[in-house]
Each structure stands twice: as structure tokens, then as C-alpha cells.
Amino acid sequence: MHMALADRLTAILFLMLGLALLVGGYTMDRLEIRQIHPASIPGLVPMILGVLLSICAVLLYRSSYRPEERNAAPVFSGGSWGRLGITTVICTVYALGLVGWLPYFWATFVFAVCFTLIFSFPLDGERRTQLIAVAGALVLGVGVALGSSLLFQELFLVRLP
Amino acid sequence: MSGLGDLIAGLSSLLTPMMLFHAAWATLLGIVVGSLPGLTATMGVALMTTLTYSLDSTSAIFVLICMYVGAIYGGSRSAILLNIPGTPASAATSLDGYPLAKQGRAGYAMGLATAGSALGTIAGVLMLVLIAPPLAEAALNFGSFEFFWLAVFGILISGQLTADTTPLKGYIAGLLGLAVAMIGSEGIHAHVRFNLGVGDLNAGIALIPAMVGAFGFAEVLTAMWNKAGEVVAKKDKSDRTIPDLADLWRYKFTIARSGIIGTIVGIIPGVGEDIGAWASYATARKTSKEKEKFGHGSHEGLIAAETGNSAVVPGSLIPAITLAVPGSASSAVLIAALFIHGIRPGPLIMIEQPHFVGLISAMVLIATLFMAIYGLTLTKAFVQVLRVPYSYLMPVVFVLCVIGTYALSQRIFDIWIMVFFGLVGFVLRQMKYPMAPLVLGIILGDLLDKSLRRGLTLSDGDLAPFFTRPVSAAFVAVIVLSIAMNMPVVRRVTLAPFRWIGARLNA
Numbered sequence: 001m002h003m004a005l006a007d008r009l010t011a012i013l014f015l016m017l018g019l020a021l022l023v024g025g026y027t028m029d030r031l032e033i034r035q036i037h038p039a040s041i042p043g044l045v046p047m048i049l050g051v052l053l054s055i056c057a058v059l060l061y062r063s064s065y066r067p068e069e070r071n072a073a074p075v076f077s078g079g080s081w082g083r084l085g086i087t088t089v090i091c092t093v094y095a096l097g098l099v100g101w102l103p104y105f106w107a108t109f110v111f112a113v114c115f116t117l118i119f120s121f122p123l124d125g126e127r128r129t130q131l132i133a134v135a136g137a138l139v140l141g142v143g144v145a146l147g148s149s150l151l152f153q154e155l156f157l158v159r160l161p
Numbered sequence: 162m163s164g165l166g167d168l169i170a171g172l173s174s175l176l177t178p179m180m181l182f183h184a185a186w187a188t189l190l191g192i193v194v195g196s197l198p199g200l201t202a203t204m205g206v207a208l209m210t211t212l213t214y215s216l217d218s219t220s221a222i223f224v225l226i227c228m229y230v231g232a233i234y235g236g237s238r239s240a241i242l243l244n245i246p247g248t249p250a251s252a253a254t255s256l257d258g259y260p261l262a263k264q265g266r267a268g269y270a271m272g273l274a275t276a277g278s279a280l281g282t283i284a285g286v287l288m289l290v291l292i293a294p295p296l297a298e299a300a301l302n303f304g305s306f307e308f309f310w311l312a313v314f315g316i317l318i319s320g321q322l323t324a325d326t327t328p329l330k331g332y333i334a335g336l337l338g339l340a341v342a343m344i345g346s347e348g349i350h351a352h353v354r355f356n357l358g359v360g361d362l363n364a365g366i367a368l369i370p371a372m373v374g375a376f377g378f379a380e381v382l383t384a385m386w387n388k389a390g391e392v393v394a395k396k397d398k399s400d401r402t403i404p405d406l407a408d409l410w411r412y413k414f415t416i417a418r419s420g421i422i423g424t425i426v427g428i429i430p431g432v433g434e435d436i437g438a439w440a441s442y443a444t445a446r447k448t449s450k451e452k453e454k455f456g457h458g459s460h461e462g463l464i465a466a467e468t469g470n471s472a473v474v475p476g477s478l479i480p481a482i483t484l485a486v487p488g489s490a491s492s493a494v495l496i497a498a499l500f501i502h503g504i505r506p507g508p509l510i511m512i513e514q515p516h517f518v519g520l521i522s523a524m525v526l527i528a529t530l531f532m533a534i535y536g537l538t539l540t541k542a543f544v545q546v547l548r549v550p551y552s553y554l555m556p557v558v559f560v561l562c563v564i565g566t567y568a569l570s571q572r573i574f575d576i577w578i579m580v581f582f583g584l585v586g587f588v589l590r591q592m593k594y595p596m597a598p599l600v601l602g603i604i605l606g607d608l609l610d611k612s613l614r615r616g617l618t619l620s621d622g623d624l625a626p627f628f629t630r631p632v633s634a635a636f637v638a639v640i641v642l643s644i645a646m647n648m649p650v651v652r653r654v655t656l657a658p659f660r661w662i663g664a665r666l667n668a
Contacts, residue, residue, distance in 0.1 A: 003326075006592055014333060021340060024355060031350055039617035042352040045610040046343050053336045060329055070326040076591050079386035087385040087555070088584070091378065095563050095580050100573050104564070112556040119385075119552035136553070144557050148564050156215045158568045 004064040004071035011061035015054055022050030083119070090115055104160040105145045113141035164290035167519020168526070175523050180223060183216075184524075187224040188531035191231020192238070193546050198245045198384065200558065202232035202434070203490040204376040208558075210369060210498040211565025218502035223524045225498055229491050230282060230528035233434050233474055234536065237274040237467055238543045241267055250434030250473070253442040253466035260458035268540055272404040273460055275536030277416065277467030280409075282529040284420025284468070285427065285475030286522050292428070293518045297483035300508035305619060306626050309612035310636035312605040315486050316598055319431025321643055323595035328647055334594045338602015339609065341366055348611045361574040368497040368603055370566045370578040375596055376490070377562040378583025381555050383590065403537060412461050415445050419468035426469070427476020431601035433489035434470040434477075441469025475525050482506050482518060486605065490597045493604050 025046030030038070064071055090111065098107035116137035122129050152158040175184075187209070194205035209228045213221035236251030241258035254274060261270035303311070316339065320331025344355045345365025356362040409416070419441035426437035445465030446455045455462045477488025478495070485507040487493035499506050510517055566579040586596060620626045627633055645651040 003592070010592065017340070021343075028354065029352060031352060034350065036350060037618040037622075039622040040349055040614040042347050042350060042354055044614060044617075046340075046354065049336055049339050049343065053333070053340070056329060056333045056336060060333065063327065063329065070593075084382060084386045087382055091381065091559050091583075092580055094559070095576050099563060099567075099576060108560055108564075112560065115556040115559075116552050120550060140553055140556070144560050148560055151212075152564055152568055156212075156568060158564075159571060160564075161567060161573060 001075050002071065003073045003075050006075045007060055007064040007071070011057045011064065014057035014060065018050045018053030018055075018057055020050070021046045021053060025050055086118060087115075090118070100161045105149050108145040108148060109141045112144045113137045116140050164294050164518065164522075167516050168286075168290050168522045169519075170516060171520035171523030172526065174520065175219075175223065175527055180220065181527070183220055183224050184227050184527050184531050187227035188231040188528050189535055191228040191528075192235035192532065192535055192543065194228070195232030195235025195251075196238035196247045196543055196546055197235075197549070197554065198239050198243065198247050198387075200232075200384075201248045201376060201380060202229055202236070202250065203372065203494060204380055204558075205229075205232045206491045206494045206498075207369060207372045207376055208561050208565050210494055210501070211373070211561075211568055213498075214501070214568065218504060219520070221502050222495075222499065222504070222521070223527075225495055226521065226524040227528040227531065229495070230471075230474055230525060231532055231535075232491075233470055234275070234278040234467075234532050235543075236470075237278070238271065239547055241270045241274065242544060242547060248434070250438055250470040251466075252435055253438040253469070254463060256442070256456050256466070257459045257462040260456070261463065264458055266458070269404065270458075270463060271540055271543075272537060273408070273463050274467045275533055276404045276409055277419075277464040278471040278536070279529050279533045280416050281420050281423055281468035281471035282474060282525060282532075284417065285424045285472035286525050286529075288421075288424045289475040289479055289525070290518060290522045293479050293483050294511055296479060297508050297511040297518075300484055301512075303508065303632065304630075305612040305616035306630055307632045307636070308608055309616055309627065310633050310640070311484065311486060312609035312612065314636050314640055315430030315605055316601050316609075317640055317643060318429055319601050320595070320598040321647075322429070322432045322436055323597045325593040325595065330592075330594045331598050334589065334596070335598035335602045338599040338604075339606045340602075341371070341599075342603050342606020343610070348607055349614055361572065366578055366603070367569065367575065368493070368600075369501075369569050370575040371582045371603055372490075372494050372497070372600060373562050373566050374579035374582030375586035375599065377558065378579060379586035379590060379596075381559050381562070382583065382587040384551055384555060386587075408460055409464075412464050415449075415461050415465050416468050418444060418448075419465045420472045423469040423472025424476035424479075427473035427488045428479050430480055430486045430488060431490070431493070431597045432473075433491075433597055434473040437473035437476070438466045438470035441472075442466045475522065478521060478525070482510055482521065483508060485608070487601065490600050493600045496604060 025043035028043030028046070030041045094107065094111035098111060117133065121133050149160060153160050191205055194200045195202055205228045206225055209225055213224050216224065232248060233250050236246050236248035237254045237258065239245050239247040240251035240255035241262050244255050244259040246252045246255055258270045258274060261267065316335035317332065320335040321328045324331030344362055346353050346363055353363050422441045422444060423437040426432050426440055442462060442465050445461055446452060449455065449461055451459060451461060473489060477492040480486045480488050481492040481496050485496055487496055496506055504517065505513065562579060563576055566575045567573065569575060590596065616627060628637055646655065
């Protein structure tokens with residue numbers, strides 16, 4: 001994807017967000033019942049922000065058609081989609097699923113071991129190298145889970161999820 | 162007591178074994194965090210904020226300052242050895258640091274970077290103790306009208322100067338930050354805005370989960386997305402880490418100028434260390450007698466970049482302490498940390514805690530001392546740190562992002578916020594939206610909102626005071642000029658006198 005197309009898509013998104021802010025600010029309770037000064041209504045700044053964001057979105061959309069070098073630049077290139085996808089999935093599953101569902105220690109242990117193994121396990125390596133990778137992941141998993149549990153629970157007196 | 166007197170008093174109060182112990186480990190950790198590509202100073206300070214809840218306020222702030230100073234310096238290690246800046250602040254360092262490493266003089270490059278960083282921070286500290294007290298005093302006369310324009314100016318200038326491609330993206334990032342700040346109970350009538358029916362949003366979006374997401378999780382994703390660099394292994398037998406004093410003396414004017422430029426860039430809201438380094442580097446190149454060496458291992462270029470980025474650290478603390486307007490993304494987190502620890506930055510700081518500026522300056526100085534010691538002695542150890550694989554490092558970082566965010570209010574909802582900002586932050590970065598204006602928008606949104614509505618209430622809906630009061634008028638002029646400078650014609654006309662003077666001086 002090129003920057004021009006990415007800018008057009010985000011400009012549409014920002015325009016919708018800007019209009020939502022404007023409408024949200026305009027329809028927001030003006031607290032007449034509390035007899036506040038009309039200039040201090042809570043929706044004032046959201047309305048202004050909505051207008052400004054909409055203007056910026058339109059300008060961004062227009063600028064994406066200019067024949068400039070930055071518009072031809074590729075977006076989301078030069079990296080590994082596979083690594084990004086796996087990292088996103090593992091991290092979100094841990095943060096939004098495992099934490100709170102499993103006890104913190106076990107959630108963290110499972111996450112750290114899986115993360116390390118997925119990115120460092122030598123599939124084509126010798127048996128010894130594979131065993132070292134598994135042992136390394138287990139040591140890291142126990143270390144991170146135990147270390148962070150002790151630090152936050154015992155030292156900072158946090159009730160862990 | 163004078164600013165320098167407060168600095169000496171601050172130094173004497175911090176020279177206890179426990180405080181020095183905190184400085185020792187926090188600076189070392191900061192250098193490690195900064196030296197690892199993918200981990201930035203802002204992320205280090207944000208994560209460390211979550212790890213210092215239980216410390217007393219002085220120790221906690223001392224730890225955060227040491228982390229900040231160490232991380233900004235630490236970025237030079239990977240910039241020199243990998244040609245990948247450990248933090249964005251060290252991007253200019255790699256231009257001359259990496260060629261020196263390729264010539265087998267990595268040790269000397271690191272020594273020069275250490276000296277430049279230390280001297281830059283000291284220059285910034287001197288300006289911090291001299292500028293902060295009068296600035297706070299002047300800000301006492303600010304009313305709602307001035308604070309409104311200050312917030313607008315901060316977000317606008319940050320958007321303008323930090324945008325990679327077009328200022329428009331910087332402005333949009335700032336507006337998005339302001340929009341985020343509109344969520345939750347507003348500060349005048351306690352009316353809940355945009356909570357989308359979610360009770361957890363009634364209190365708004367806390368800065369720390371948002372920052373940990375935007376700078377922690379987003380950086381984990383960026384690090385895993387990018388390819389890892391390779392450490393330069395070549396070594397010249399004549400290489401050494403201690404810089405030649407004659408070398409430093411030869412560039413004394415470059416050091417002084419870069420220190421001043423860095424501090425001034427630091428004072429400008431939300432601009433940050435990378436711009437400080439680039440501005441210093443560009444100025445040094447322009448005025449150098451050895452222009453041709455820049456980009457090929459110039460000692461002067463390396464010193465200018467490192468002095469410039471390190472001077473931004475104390476510089477960014479000047480508006481952060483006196484106006485509660487952060488000079489960089491890291492100092493935005495520091496402001497949040499100050500509030501957590503019961504210190505209220507802003508114009509009243511010189512009345513409520515008159516010795517605080519001296520104390521925080523002393524903290525920066527001690528952190529600089531430890532930074533210099535580590536920088537000159539632990540060169541080989543830092544090379545080993547750069548070899549730690551991401552598959553082992555990133556799970557640790559992400560676990561800290563999760564548990565650190567949770568520990569703030571012990572709410573699972575904050576973890577959701579962190580993940581959301583991490584994913585959005587990653588996408589925005591890839592599309593060249595700067596993060597600093599976004600953060601500044603979140604932190605200044607409340608000030609902007611309250612100041613505008615309070616000002617309008619005071620003037621009974623009349624807009625005139627926003628434009629006629631002297632300080633407000635000055636802010637308006639600068640803001641209009643900043644926006645107009647995006648137009649080539651205005652830029653050409655405005656800069657013509659400066660170009661003419663420059664040409665006469667060079668002739």
C-alpha cells in the first residue's frame with residue numbers, strides 16, 4: 001500500500017470522527033437546568049475539535065493527490081508480517097484473555113514461554129539446540145512470572161489479577 | 162535563595178547512600194533500556210513510573226530522572242555499533258558514530274558520545290536553574306486566556322516540528338490527543354462526556370496506560386516487525402574510550418552552542434530530544450571548518466548530536482515544572498508521575514515547593530555523573546546487552562507493560578486501554594504520525610478545555626481578551642506565524658532577513 005491510499009482511507013476515518021465529535025458536542029447536554037454560563041457548555045471544545053479535525057481530514061485527503069515523493073512511499077513495508085501478526089495475537093490473547101482468566105503467575109508463565117519458543121525455537125536445529133531453547137524459554141517463563149509476581153504483590157502490595 | 166544555591170542544597174540532600182544506590186541502578190537500567198533498539202526513553206520512564214509507586218516522592222522522581230538521562234544517552238550505543246538509534250534521539254549520532262565504528266574506533270566514538278552527553282546535560286542544568294524560577298514567576302500572571310493559548314501553542318508547535326513528512330499529520334495527532342482528553346468527566350461542571358455507556362470511562366483515560374500502550378506495546382510490535390541489526394565487530398588497536406581533552410577543547414564552541422540549542426529545543430513544548438540533536442548537528446555542520454568530514458566519522462558532528470539531545474533533557478523539564486507543559490514525550494510521563502507522587506507542577510511550584518527546581522537539577526547532575534562513569538567504563542558490557550535476542554527481551558517488556566498498567570488502579574480496564582493505544586500507536590507510527598503531539602494533546606486537553614470555557618465565562622462570552630491581552634496577543638502572533646510558515650511564500654519572506662545577515666557574516 002502507498003502512503004497516498006493510506007492517507008485517503010485515514011482521512012475518511014478522521015472526517016467521520018471529526019463529524020462525530022461535532023455532532024456529539026452539539027447534542028451534548030447544555031446543563032440549562034443548572035443555569036451555567038452558555039459559554040461554558042461541556043460540548044464547546046468537542047465541537048471546535050470536530051470542526052478542526054474535519055478540516056484537517058479534508059486537507060489530508062486533498063494532499064494525497066499531489067504528485068509528491070512522500071505520497072508514493074510504501075506503508076507497512078520493510079518488516080515481517082508474520083512476526084507482527086504472531087506478536088499481536090500472543091500479546092492481545094495474554095493481556096485481554098489470559099490475565100484475569102488464569103492466575104497471574106500461570107498466565108505470565110504461559111505467555112513468556114510461548115513467546116520465546118515461537119520466536120527462538122530452532123525447528124531445523126539439532127536435538128541439543130532444541131532442548132537448550134526449551135530450557136531457556138522455561139527459565140525465562142518462571143523468572144518473569146515469579147519475579148513480577150513477587151515484585152508487585154509483595155513489594156508494591158498490588159492484588160494481582 | 163538563588164537557583165544555584167538551591168542546586169547545591171539539592172545536591173547535599175541527595176548525597177545519601179540510599180539515594181546514590183537508587184541513582185546507580187536506575188541510570189544503569191536507563192542506559193540498558195536506551196541502548197536496546199525498540200525501547201525508548203519514554204517507554205522506560207512510563208514503565209518505571211509503574212514500578213516506583215511504593216517509593217517516597219523524592220526517591221521515585223530521582224529514579225525516573227536517572228532513567229530518563231540514562232536512556233537518552235544509552236541510545237548512542239546502538240547508534241554507534243548497529244547504525245540503529247536505540248532511541249529516536251540518537252538518530253543524528255549514528256551519522257558519524259557508525260562510520261567511526263566501521264573504522265575500528267567504536268570505543269572512541271562512545272567516549273566522545275559520553276563526553277558530549279555529559280557536557281550537554283550540564284549546560285542544560287545550568288539553564289534550568291537560571292530560567293525555571295523567573296519563568297514560573299512570570300507564569301503566575303497567566304490567566305485562563307494565556308493558558309488556553311499556551312496549550313494551543315504547545316500542541317501546534319509540537320505537531321509542526323515533530324511531523325516526519327507533513328505538519329498536517331502532526332496537527333491531526335495533536336487533535337486526536339485532545340479528542341481523547343475529552344472523554345470522561347470534564348473539569349468545570351463534572352459532566353461526563355463521550356463515555357459510550359462504559360462506566361470505566363467516566364473518569365477519563367489515564368495518561369499512564371495510554372503512554373505505556375503508545376510507547377511500550379507499540380514499540381514491542383515495531384521491534385518484532387523490524388529486522389534486527391548486526392553489531393560492528395571491527396576494532397582498531399589504537400582505539401580507547403577516554404576522549405582526548407584536546408579534542409573536546411577544540412570543539413568547545415560546538416559544545417556550548419549545541420548545549421544552548423538543545424536546551425532551547427527542550428523548552429519548546431513537546432518537541433523532544435531528536436529535534437534537539439538534529440538542530441545541533443545541522444548548526445554544527447553549517448559552521449564547521451571540517452564540513453566534508455560530517456557523515457564520515459566527524460568527531461565534531463558526533464559531539465554536537467550527543468550534546469544537543471542530552472541538553473534537551475533538563476531543557477524539557479523547564480516548562481514541565483513551571484508550566485506543567487511537557488517539553489518532550491518523556492517529560493509528559495514525568496508530569497504524570499509528579500502528580501501521582503503529590504507534586505503539582507505549574508506556576509505555583511515556586512510557592513508551594515520553592516526548592517524543587519534545585520532538587521530536580523541536582524538529580525539530573527547526579528544522573529549525569531553516573532552516566533559518565535558507566536559510559537566510560539562499561540563499554541564491553543553494553544556491547545553484550547545489544548546481543549540479547551528480542552525473543553527473550555520483548556516478553557519481559559510486555560509483561561511489565563501489562564502488570565505496570567494494572568498496578569496503577571488495579572483495573573483490568575486499564576490493560577484494555579493500554580492494548581488499544583498500543584495497536585493504534587503502531588498503525589499511526591507506520592503512517593508517519595508523530596506520537597509527541599498525541600501525548601501532548603492528552604495531557605493538555607484538560608487545561609485547554611477549562612481555560613477556554615473559564616476565559617469565556619470571565620469575559621461573558623467576549624472573545625476580545627483572548628487577542629488583546631499582551632501575552633495572549635504574542636501567543637496568537639507566534640501561532641499564526643507558525644501556521645503561515647507552512648506556505649513557501651511566507652517562509653521565503655520571513656527568512657529573507659536572516660539569510661541576508663547569514664550571507665554577510667559568512668562573507
